[in-house]
């Protein structure tokens with residue numbers, strides 16, 4: 001069957017760190033024509049999932065298929081897909097470079113569109129954005145069902161733009177008062193964010209405000225690894241350190257992370273970052289003989 005791509009307009013584009021990280025917002029049309037018939041676009045994307053877009057590649061000069069995790073919540077922004085994209089600096093980096101260029105700004109000014117993959121839903125009567133995962137698995141960060149997460153304690157660990165799925169979780173939970181009601185104290189979400197420097201902090205003020213507004217449900221621990229302002233009041237350095245031993249074996253030092261979350265055994269741990277970061281955490285927990293309530297991680 002032929003794939004359906006709806007044209008999305010870039011409705012917001014902001015620089016987080018020049019030439020490195022940008023916030024990108026796509027707005028989908030309300031309806032889209034397929035085979036001479038108009039279908040409404042229904043947006044019920046689950047927090048923690050990614051959509052598929054076709055941006056351009058600077059290296060190849062061609063349109064490429066790439067996935068981006070949504071950073072906002074469909075609950076209060078129907079049809080508006082936000083994400084955060086970084087330049088990977090990988091040898092063959094292509095689209096991630098393009099997103100940081102003036103080409104994209106020109107694209108936005110001209111009202112040019114980016115194709116976003118759709119699927120048919122509701123017995124073929126509507127279109128929905130494609131989601132990269134439909135079931136909860138250890139290797140993805142799709143949020144647990146609404147009758148489960150309000151009674152869970154989460155520890156989210158994000159490396160750089162790995163914050164995107166967690167922003168979607170937190171914004172969704174916040175819209176639902178973190179699941180607090182007369183009988184339930186709601187979910188607890190502890191968010192650890194690791195970035196190189198102050199410029200790369202994403203939605204820092206919003207996360208600080210959420211922590212101040214929901215002190216019983218949310219706490220925020222940003223950590224700067226390479227440089228920090230003199231008055232930086234949060235963490236510095238790496239949350240996990242690899243220590244090379246005399247015998248050549250690598251020991252993973254989790255002390256900085258455990259200083260933030262000493263009761264890690266009680267947490268449902270979620271991580272988004274590189275494959276190496278996932279390996280370091282699982283290996284470090286194993287070496288320390290620590291078992292968490294659950295562990296799910298997504299690496300790009």
Ligand SMILES: Cc1cc2nc3c(=O)[nH]c(=O)nc-3n(C[C@H](O)[C@H](O)[C@H](O)COP(=O)(O)OP(=O)(O)OC[C@H]3O[C@@H](n4cnc5c(N)ncnc54)[C@H](O)[C@@H]3O)c2cc1C
Pocket residue numbers: 050057064066067068069070083084085086088090092093094095096097132161164300
């Ligand atoms: C589920 C998911 C969610 C994501 N969410 C985000 C997000 O929110 N923000 C973000 O910045 N990035 C995200 N990414 C990563 C993003 O999709 C891109 O991979 C990243 O931006 C790098 O793009 P790139 O074009 O520069 O390079 P790459 O995608 O790394 O590609 C570089 C080159 O290598 C080739 N290549 C890549 N993989 C293979 C392969 N397996 N085999 C052979 N050739 C290959 C490509 O064709 C390309 O020419 C996500 C990825 C996934 C899978």
